[in-house]
Amino acid sequence: MTVKVDPITLDIIENALKNARSEMDGVVVRISLSPVIREQHDEFPMICDAKGRMVVGQFGSYIPAIVEKFEGDLNEGDVFVWNDPYACKGSISHNNDWCVMMPIFHQGVLVGFSSIFGHMVDVGGKVPGSMPFDARTIWEEGLRIPPVRIYDKGVLNKGVLDIMLNNTRTPDMNRADLMALIAGCRTAATRVQELCDRFGRDSYVAACDMLLDRTREAMKVLIDKYISEEPVSFTDYVDDDGLGNGPFKMTLSIYRRGDKAVFDWTGTDPQAEGPINFHIHEGLCKLFFGVYMIMAFDPSVLFNEGFYDLFEIVLPEGSLLNPRFPAALSNRLNTHTRFFDCQAGALGQRAPHLSMAAGYGTSPHFIFTGHDKNNKYFQLMELLFGGVPGRPRGDGLDGHAWWPLFSATPIEYIENYYPVLVESYRPIRDSGGPGLHRGGAGIEKIYRVLEPGKVSIHDDREVVPPWGINGGQFGGTSSKWLIKAGSEEPTRIPSKIDNLAVGAGDRIVFRTAGAGGWGDPFERDAEIVARDVRYDLVSAEQAKNGYGVVVTADERVDRHATETLRAAMRAERGAPAPFNFGFEPPLREAAE
Structure with missing residues (x-):
């Protein structure tokens, strides 16, 4: 017998799940210790149905690939953890992302899954931060954890935890962050069980199906309206792979075949020698296209996986987006965010009035390590932001993150916990591309280090500017500089560098890229x-x-x-x- 769920109940369940997802965020940031998760919110929760399909969340479900490994051996109280991209079909894309998942049961019946992954500041490997700019294989990028039980029927597997923490330079932070992710998943499980108690398990399950079906029907309309049978193609470039190779071409073609939208990456360059390869899960690829279409064309549509069967993905084996093991992956965000630029450029050709320009195009990060006056090891990692593209609705955001929930690390936090002074934090003049709607400005952040140590920097868009659209002009590129103590002469340093020796009083000037403009600047x-x-x-x-x-x-x-x-x-x-x-x-x- 099919359970019918009335519209009001459906809306209540939908919004309760959205709230539960937000509560997962709140729990994680309150328990975690690292600035990357606690302050910058580099963690991504989701709630899935019993088939592993994401009902609410952001990054899309990898659950079926994990469940398959355990052949359905799921128990109440189990919590699974992993971080190896190759062992989970690219469900997470570099070793720094630790992912946890737990099955949700209601009165002994599986009703769904909760899951979160978050960026750990260090997972071992040859450099602090575990993202070596010159890695040639994943073996150099830290501990690889296949999907394992960290809790077995509610009992902690201490051996697994000990191995994970024994292979990081920051065990206290990693332990707190891991337990924060687990607590977030347990919070979601409690909220789902409460919904099953309130409305009945069958009604909850039926509501999840209805939410997925509703998104599918809405996506069919968007595909028919905005994707043509005639292919449209777009090409953009990643600067380099850190080893002197590049630029690297990324080519995307989009077209419709019947009711299905085809996203074909044929023509993308072969995998890189360095660590910019993006081993993307096919489902995650579908999700990225889906979220862009929803946000650009109809933001009222609930973002979930209901549309997956309407998308077909072509990822050529051995390419930048489907590298062969053991290709290095740690700095894949240079490629990851260029993925977004390519889809904006391709989809924008059919609906330029709804598309957007290119942005700062990576996830710049700054790492400073050393020992303080008490000989205590410190490791600061901060994600920086840049210009968000000019768009149909207005100017791009200045110095903002690609990810909507990310925030900048408070300067007070940095200066309180690390031997660093932030001398300046400001938008960069003229870095936003001119347009009817100006591209967002990049940011300049000046760090003065108070102790000797080592600095690592990873960024992109130093060579290839962020392009403008519909008459908008390109935005400014990135640059990095070192000013030694007692000098005012800056020395330019590469956009990708590890273990740069710095002394007390030295300054690092970190300038991120801006974004392209949207529309004719003479109309502004x-x-x-x-x-x-x-x-x-x-x-x-x-x-x-x-x-x-x-x-x-x-x-x-x-x-x-x-x-x-x-x-x-x-x-x-x-x-x-x-x-x-x-x-x-x-x-x-x-x-x-």
Whole structure:
């Protein structure tokens, strides 16, 4: 007998699950110790149905691949943990992400799963932080944990925990963060069981099916409306792999075959020698396309996995997105975020009015390690942000994360717990690409280290700028600098470097990339351009050369000069280009 769930009950269950997912976040950040999870929220929870399909969450389900390994041997009180991308079919994509999962039972019947993965600040390997810029294999990137039980029917497997903590430079942080992830999963299990008690188990299960079906039907409409049978293709580039190779081409073609949307990465470069390979799970790939289509075309649609059977993914074996074992993976975010830029560029060709430009295109990180005056080891890791793309609804965000829930580490936290002073934290002038809607600005952060130690930095978009769309111009690139104590002369350092020796008083200047602009910059309100000049986001020179706006000495608009200049610049330019990549000729030759 099929259980019918009325619309009001369905809405209550939907919002209760959303709240449970948010509560998982809250539990994790209150228990964890590392700044990456506690302050920056680098953790991703989800709640799935009994088939392992994500009903609420962000990153998509990897549950079926894990359940398959245990052949259905799931018990109440079990908690599973893993971090090896190759052992779980790319469900997580580098060793730093520890993932936990627990089956949820109601009166002895399996009704779903809760799961979270979070970034551990260190999992061993040859460098602090476990993300060596020059790794050639995954063996250099720290401890690999296949899916194992960390709790067996509620009993801690201390041997597994001891092995995990014995292979990290930060065992206290890792233990707290792991237990935080487990606590978050248990919180979700409690909330699901309460829903089953309140509405009946059969009604809860039926509601999950209905939520998935509703998303599927909505996605069918989006596919029919925005994806054509004629393929559209787009290519973008990752700067390099840390070993001197690159740029690396990523090519995406999108088309419709009947009711299905096909996303084909044929033409993407072979896997890299260095650690920028992104071993992406096919389901995760579907999820990334789905979330973009929902957010760009119809944000009212509930984000879950109901649409999976409507997508077909082509990931050529041995490519940057489907590397062969034991390819290095630790810095895959350079490729991961370029994935988003490619899908924006491809989908934007059918619906340019709904698409967005390219952003800062990676997940820049800063690691500082050493021993303090008491000879106690410290390891600071911070994720930095950059320019978020210009978009149909307005300007891109300045110095913001790709991931909506991420936040910057408070400067007070850094300075209280580590021998570091943050001297400056500000948006970079002219780094946001001009457009009707300006691209977000990159950020400049200046660290003064107070103890000798080693610094590691990983970033991208130093060579290949973030492109603009619909007439928008490209954004600014990234750069890194070292200023030795007692000097004011900066020395440029690579965007990917490990174990750079620094002394007390040295400064690191970390400048992230901006984002491309959206729409014709000559259509941007001149008063808003002048406001950006006053806010030091745009120089008077870029106001003139990028927007055709003449700003007076007191940073006001000269209207007559602006109208004259814009008319001349429009005539010289002609129709605005659909994309502006900003390639210099040597780069274009290298990329092609």
